[in-house]
Amino acid sequence: MITATAAPTPTFTERDVEQFFDASTQNYLSFWDSEGVLHTGYFADGNTTDYHAAADATSRLLGDAAEITASSRVLDVGCGCGNFVFALARRFACECEGLDLSLERVKFAAQKCSELPPAVAKRVSFRHGSATQLPYEDGQFTHVVSQDALFLIPDKPRSHAEMFRVLAPGGRLAISDFLQPTLEISPRARKHVYDRVRWTSGYSLVGYQQALEQVGFRVRLARELSPHLARTYQVLGKVATARAAETANPAARDWMLGFAASCQEIQVAIDQGEFAWGVVVADKP
Numbered sequence: 001m002i003t004a005t006a007a008p009t010p011t012f013t014e015r016d017v018e019q020f021f022d023a024s025t026q027n028y029l030s031f032w033d034s035e036g037v038l039h040t041g042y043f044a045d046g047n048t049t050d051y052h053a054a055a056d057a058t059s060r061l062l063g064d065a066a067e068i069t070a071s072s073r074v075l076d077v078g079c080g081c082g083n084f085v086f087a088l089a090r091r092f093a094c095e096c097e098g099l100d101l102s103l104e105r106v107k108f109a110a111q112k113c114s115e116l117p118p119a120v121a122k123r124v125s126f127r128h129g130s131a132t133q134l135p136y137e138d139g140q141f142t143h144v145v146s147q148d149a150l151f152l153i154p155d156k157p158r159s160h161a162e163m164f165r166v167l168a169p170g171g172r173l174a175i176s177d178f179l180q181p182t183l184e185i186s187p188r189a190r191k192h193v194y195d196r197v198r199w200t201s202g203y204s205l206v207g208y209q210q211a212l213e214q215v216g217f218r219v220r221l222a223r224e225l226s227p228h229l230a231r232t233y234q235v236l237g238k239v240a241t242a243r244a245a246e247t248a249n250p251a252a253r254d255w256m257l258g259f260a261a262s263c264q265e266i267q268v269a270i271d272q273g274e275f276a277w278g279v280v281v282a283d284k285p
């Protein structure tokens with residue numbers, strides 16, 4: 001039940017999301033990670049400030065949960081600049097495809113791919129497209145993975161059905177994603193957490209499992225890990241503030257300062273149960 005204090009829910013289209021991620025690619029590269037990583041870190045403890053190590057740890061956690069092997073065919077939905085794809089191809093010597101809605105990000109990933117050792121590059125490919133209309137045949141993949149991307153999709157039942165379709169029977173879905181634990185979102189959280197990245201709405205952890213089960217998945221694991229979400233934005237807010245002080249370009253500086261201000265509000269939203277993060281692993285029977 002949405003109360004009178006809740007902000008109205010705007011509806012962003014896929015096109016809005018695409019435009020945001022195309023337009024913000026360079027800004028994110030300038031302070032978040034120059035390699036294009038853009039997901040929540042899994043921090044060893046509350047004192048750790050090494051975002052890159054934490055971001056790698058999330059990838060390891062999901063790779064382990066997925067139980068990928070050298071004979072796997074993996075699809076990363078919302079692959080962004082391709083880092084998870086590269087990490088999986090290196091670690092498991094599996095075949096790996098990345099798909100993303102942002103052409104800017106796919107171009108970045110393809111460029112990086114061309115610089116990899118041929119033994120890794122030959123197992124990796126990228127495509128521009130949407131999770132709601134996957135350009136693959138039924139049952140083509142043994143694994144579908146995704147890091148912090150599915151929340152952005154306005155029509156989630158459709159993308160769930162698509163991921164189910166392209167998995168072979170016995171295939172596995174292993175994802176990290178943002179969660180919307182409550183329907184009651186304050187105007188402040190709406191502005192700094194949701195509208196900021198063109199996110200319309202999401203699931204609670206229970207709702208997520210139910211939505212996956214509705215298209216046929218069998219959920220194996222679902223864990224909320226929000227302290228890591230809080231740590232990620234604490235660390236990156238400080239990085240953005242420091243980087244802004246060294247940045248001459250006024251537009252880039254303002255973008256970083258705006259991000260840093262949102263990081264403070266993000267902490268409040270997490271504390272108030274308006275924003276969360278978790279991992280879900282599910283099988284196609």
Ligand SMILES: C[S@@+](CC[C@H](N)C(=O)[O-])C[C@H]1O[C@@H](n2cnc3c(N)ncnc32)[C@H](O)[C@@H]1O
Binds near residue numbers: 039
């Ligand atoms: C927060 S970024 C995460 C990128 C990447 N997974 C990572 O860990 O660095 C979210 C990504 O989801 C992509 N995305 C959003 N909606 C999508 C859709 N409908 N289909 C495919 N990708 C989508 C965006 O373009 C963006 O690259």
